[in-house]
Amino acid sequence: MCITPTNRRSFIKKMAATAAMTAAATMFPGIVFAIEQEANLPSGNDLDWKKGPCRFCGVGCGILVGVDKGKAVAVKGDPNSSVNKGLLCVKGYHQTMCIQAKDRLTHALVKKNGSYVRTPINEALDIVANKMKETIEKHGKDSVAMYTSGQSTIPEGYVASKLMKGAIGTNNLDCNARLCMASAVTGFLTTFGADEPMGCYEDIDYADYFITWGNNMAEMHPVLFSRMLEEKNRRGAKIIDFATRTTRSSSASDKSILFEPQTDLAVANAICHEIINKGWVNKSFVEKHCNFSKGLTNIGYGLEDKFKFTDKPEKIDFEAYKKFLEDYTPEKVAKYSGVSVKDIKYLATIYGDPNKKVVSYWCMGMNQHTRGTWINNLVYNIHLLTGKISQPGNGPFSLTGQPSACGTAREVGTFTHKLPKGVVTNEKHRRLAAKIWKVPYGRIPAKPTYHATEMFRAVDRGDIKFIWTQVTNPLVSLPKTSRYRPAMEKDSCFVVVSDVFPTPTSDVADVILPASWHIEKSGLYGNSERRTQHWDKMVEGPGETTPDAWMTIEVAKRMGFGDLFPYSEENHVEEIYNEYRQFHEGAKHGMAPLDVLKKQSGVIWPYVDGKSTQWRFNAKYDPACSNGEDFHFYGKPDGKAVIWQRPFEPAPEAPDDEYPFWLNTGRVIEHWHTGSMTRRIPVLHKAMPSAYVEFHPEDAKMLSIGNGEKIKVTSRRGSCILPASINERGLPTQGQVFVPFFDENMMINDVTLDAFCPISKEPDYKKCAVRVEKA
């Protein structure tokens, strides 16, 4: 087919129009466009459209990538994906443009006498394997570590876990999902005994109210937010934004309620107090399906190295719980939360009304919290007390940040304490892993070792002498990088970094391995709604770029574990997935076979008898329910969910005379996390070229600070200079500043605090105390 540039252009325009009409048809069933405009639209051209999930966020939109002569030239939303129904956000559309970046890592680089030398990939992998082996021989298994990602594919996470836990026999594996999702996991496990949300995105089509807890969905989960806005426009669904900062989400919501940092714990308890006080408890649901428990209090903040904490749950009864809530009347809580009595009661009324369906959404605001597990528990309490759970349009829904935080980090289990099924501390789970991996049972250690923060502390102490990071950029994303960057620079630790682009982390590496980007390899991701999505390799990567899974396998073989990694280079994704699926067999977590995933735009697990389970724990939808009741929380041995008594406890560091402002950090819609990909996409980089420090206009006035003026933000850990932003993207409350963390030239994580939730070990990036002054 011969196409001239002009008619090719008009052809592409028609394609673009078709894509939009298709998306509109999915969103507005029965929609009609003028006949002449629908006529003669192309059904496809010389582009080869290949399906996959978006590379970026945990929404997991389906994309179609148009490939022409071996190059990715276009991206559009997959109209067959029920996640996004053809829509994409600005990052999603532009994603493939980063492949063309001039500074792409195309070959392995090995540091020799202080400078990097281009090295054949096979030689670089020899060096990595030899170094790892030698370190183990000299210093023992626990002197080597791997740090991976919620952006690793399922096969990548699986082989990393198999190498570390099954082959080498160390639990020194953790991942960056510890920084974003760990509190969600411990919240689910403590309340339900089973990880991941019970509902799915289809809840959006049924809910009357969406209550977002510290969650700027308009920027962080934009396509889901568009779907919510559709429901707002179409049938009057309401969006209530409960946050510490006014954002794009707040302005698009029906109501915005602001609270003082950390007091979400108290407000959640006050909502429960009001629900009980007003008699809105769904008594039969609570009696049949819930237990009450309390745990330890004053549990610390993990600020010191080798911090240890184990909770001691104790059963209580409803009366004791009710008594505990007396400290949380709306009147008492209003005094320190900044939320009025009226607004607390308003929130309680929404949850308490039996005729209104409510979905609660949250992400980093609740998870990156020194009481992250508790606040997750507390929001579950609200849904359990009212029985608004596991039904279409009713439920708590913890969203993920990364595209495979669920699929890889949580389901494959690339955390120190996890196995692909269950935890290392459980003998049954270790035996299952040993059987499937074909390794001696005794090789898998029963004790977890280092969670993310502690892993980098161990590097600093010299306890870890070899670390391999994959698909992540910890020297921008860890809290308190002012400690961990010098730690990684020390000669005591050999650093291997596998990435697509150079980053501040690869800057300290001894060996840099060139990784294939998303569509240059096959893979699987799992999104926030338990949807597993497969894609086939779409284009060739440049130079000697290699999929991370294959690099791990090559290193394993070189270390003498070839028999445990018998996969073929062409087919390893399929072979690994088929092996991995065995871990989850059964009605509670069964995963779809690969041939089904190849045909469909993702499949939600549990996949039972050829069908997805959309609402878990509800006998109407979930074949794993076996107690003969309407609901069965089968993650717990007695089939009951737990309502937790968890108090308000203050943040470890709060503003004082010396450091009078709260510092809150987060993201912006244009950039993906540390910006290593999106800052190489010209249109996104231009839209948001650098980070900034956001002020409330009154604070700016008081300090005589003008827009764009250079400001030094200083904490007890370090400082960072950024331009001031007043009344632009977001509006922090008075006494608070906000800084996005995507910009490696303005390292706000030099300033943040490495305090974490003692249960989940997830750091709190949302609260520490800083001083601000003109630079």
Next chain:
Amino acid sequence: MPIKSYLAHPQEGKKEDLLMALSKINHCEVIPAQNKDVIVLVTDTESEIEENILKEKLEAIESLKLFSMVSGFDTQN
């Protein structure tokens, strides 16, 4: 040389105003739905600079409530 398509959602009762406003802007083609409050918008610009200027113009339209991107093509490749 980007070509993009969007769904443009008008403010309540302002579909005609939005259609009019969009039709007046260069580099825009519009396809209104006949029976729903949504307009398909295809933009075709020569450069990113032109595209940014266009975006600013679009964002300034008062009758526009929300526009979401659906697809994009880079004709340079």
